[in-house]
Amino acid sequence: MLELRHLTKSYANGRRVLNDVSYSLAAGEFVAVMGDSGVGKSTLLNLIAGLDAPDAGAIMVDGVDIAALDDNAATRLRRARMGFVFQAFHVLPHLNLQQNVALPLLLNGADLSRAGSMLEAVGLGGRGADFPHQLSGGELQRVAIARALVHRPALVLADEPTGNLDPDTAQQILRVLRDELRSTGASAIMVTHSHAAAATADRVLILSQTGLHAA
């Protein structure tokens, strides 16, 4: 469903971050990506999301090279096919939980009813009218997971989703993420520093100067 072909990426300062990265992600597959800080994990996710363009190589999402699309087309692809979870949660502060989770449905013009059941699925049933500032970090990340999956994306990109959480909460969050991935059948790439977190994935890959390889 996702195929990375010989990706290279350098930033303006000339430093080469990604070097000949290739990988083929099967539908429903959940991989964890590990690697040293600053090696280019977030950059890789940005490229896959179409937020940045590689210097060379191709990123095939369902047979379409997202790197070759213009901004509007890439945005539409992202909107319909991808979901995101971030280390810093990134929940809109002035929308309530129900509205935050419903955002992707709104953007895709879909029926909003799934937002409620999604909140329930991540253990926040009945709190849809609450606002983000009333939640703990773990709860905020559950909201983010619900939001990432509510529109049944084909691919979820998670950048250190447990980086800001204590180990117990992190384990809960990972269980929720896994269960929801399984029930929606989405593939996922999760960047993480934690071996415990990586262990919940189907496969673990290491990103290094020489590319992306199995651990």
Add this chain to the structure above:
Amino acid sequence: MGWGKLNRWLVWGEWRAYPLRALTAVLAIALGVALGFAIDLINSAAYNEFSAAARSLAGQADLEVRGTQPTFDERVYPMLATRAGVAQASPMLELEASVPGQTSALKIIGVDVLRAASMTPDLVGVAAADKPFDTLADDAIFLSPAAMAWLNTRVGQQIQLRAGSRVVSLRVAGGLVRARTGQRLGVMDIGAAQWRFNRVGQLSRVALKLTEGVNLLAFKQALANDLQGRLQVLQSADETSRSASLSRAYRVNLNVLALVALFTGAFLVFSTQALSVIRRRSQFALLRVMGVTRAQLLRQVALEGGLLGALGAALGIAGGYALAATALRFFGADLGGGYFPGVQPTLQFAPISAGVFFALGLAVALLGSAVPAWEAARAPAAQALKSGSEETALNRLATPWPALGLMAIGGVLTLAPPIGNLPIPGYIAVALLLIGGIALMPRLVGLVFQALQGVPTRRPLVMLVLSRLANAPGQAAIALGGVLASFSLMVAMAIMVASFRVSVDDWLAQVLPADVYIRSAASGNTAALALAEQAQIAGTPGIARVDFLRLSQLNLDPARPAVALIARNVDVSTAERVLPLVQAVAVPADRVPIWVSEAMVDLYGFTPGKTVRLPLVGQWRAVVVAGVWRDYARQFGAIQMRLGDYRRLTGDTAVNDAGLWLHAGTTPAQAIARLKALPFGAALEYAEPGEIRAVSLKIFDRSFAVTYLLEAVAIVIGLFGVAATFSAQILARAKAFGMLRHIGVTRRQVLAILAAEGGLLTLMGMAVGFVLGWVISLILVFVVNPQSFHWRMQLHVPWGLLATVAAALLLAAVLTALIAGRSALSGSVVRAVKEDW
């Protein structure tokens, strides 16, 4: 469906979280729109009433023949009445009758009742049923309701009016039912008017109705050719354009001032929107990541601004209407400007003007949102998601070139000539300088505070303040824009008004050299002093010398208001002693010299040394412009000539005014007492130069009262801006402050930081604002005023006033920062740190 709902969620979420911010922006727009709309409503109400009154005087006439002077010889009348193509001709004598004890005159129109009945039915009096011939009686006058109320009289009573140095008594025989509300008017038989007011054999105008089928324009052209400019032929359109030009510069000036308030409001919307977009930078980035396209994001931010603008503009239209109604009730139609005397307009909602001002308010808000919206949509989402990238959003603001370019264009525009007699390029230059100045602020703030940062200090709070101002100049500058805009405009207006006032004061001292002034009446053109009376005045003991003055009017251009014609004793070689000359040339002794006001040079091209022709008593007379003098009293032009020349050319020996020089040992009071003892002395008006000066300056101040008011509003909007931007910035920095509180900085210290930042920024804004305001005042004084009012003046800076306002503004800004800071800091410290954005 989804997208519209998202729009609503986002807008509503933002407004619910920061209702004050939204409210300030709405109010700022509303205030600007309200002022602009109100002034437009008042002006057009006054102007419409004024022209309606003029039209009702013209009645059904197709054309009107008018003299170049207030009256002309009635022997022209038969020639006009019998001319081929003329169906009817109605002769009229129009007088401004001086009323004893009143400062304004009563307009009286003498008509031939039989002809007026069909041509100008509004000008026919209603006689009592038992006295049907009163309309022809030689002692009867018919008064409009407003005139009756003003003179406190009613039908059957007598009223007193001045004719020459005597008083005539007329019987109020009836009313003028079709007079307009507020219109002060009297009508009498034309023969009676000529006789009673010493105008035997004279007319002011003849109204013509043409036979059906006659080509109006061709007839007008042929008649004008035959009359050779000794008389003028006018259409009602000419009359309208004349009355329009009377007050046009004044109206435009007021409208521009109102636009200034709107502009300041625009700036406020820009700064609040910009700061709010910057604060939400990472939220917008998240939306972009989740699949919102650039265009959609742009629309979202524009929608927010547009909604604020639409709300504010709607509120402003309603408020403007209420404001106009209130102002008309309490200040009258001319807002103290003196351009629409006696007019009582009725306010009418003007849909087109309302639409224009609504659109302006909306456009201003959209423009204010456009730049931040564009930046938000363009920002690379992945980077914008990280916090701390706010200042990069403003980096582009630091390029000085667009700002310098705007200012350069503004500079070039100051050299451009007026458009349609209005200083449009000058006004645009002012706007460009302002915008350029504001746009230059981020760069300037950065430069100044980076330099200050170099000053070594061991005090951590000072260091915190300076480093923030130096490293986030873009955000600081946005907070400053409001102060800068309103303060520079305030400085410009204050310098302009002070320059004008000082110049007028000096000028008054120069044009009032005599010890005592006498006038035949406070206003009107029916009072005068004949030769014998002049001799009696000159022969009064204690009076060394008398300078008699004949004031009259000359119509040089049918489309323009009349020019003042002043005849007095002027010695060619020492003209500068009686006239405030700015230019003079030698004139051959055998030519008739005239001295013209600066407006004559601008409007009619009467340059020094030029030979020009003046239409006097039905003849063209060649005269030479011997000099140009400064005149702050008449913006439509004035001509002075020697009394001897005037009498020789016109045969008119009467005078209106006189300046008296007294022998040493005679006090003004003694001289006035002796003059009052003369047979006609009690009817005259006496004044010492000091009194005239005081009254003139009072009128001056009153006519600028609206200006001060509009200025005050601009400053209040500016302070609004300071409040809104400071509180927005403090909100955006809640996390940083929470962190400071965590590491042991006290609440007081945080507030001290905010006060210092606010104070330093305001100081900086005022310093730049002063320079900018000074430059703008140069444009107002040396470009806008000469072009619109033909007033040239010397620059005078009112340091005391400026220092006071600056101090008040500084205090207000610091207080505003403190209040905004207190409320922003009232939330819990823990939450401030936890909240990610």
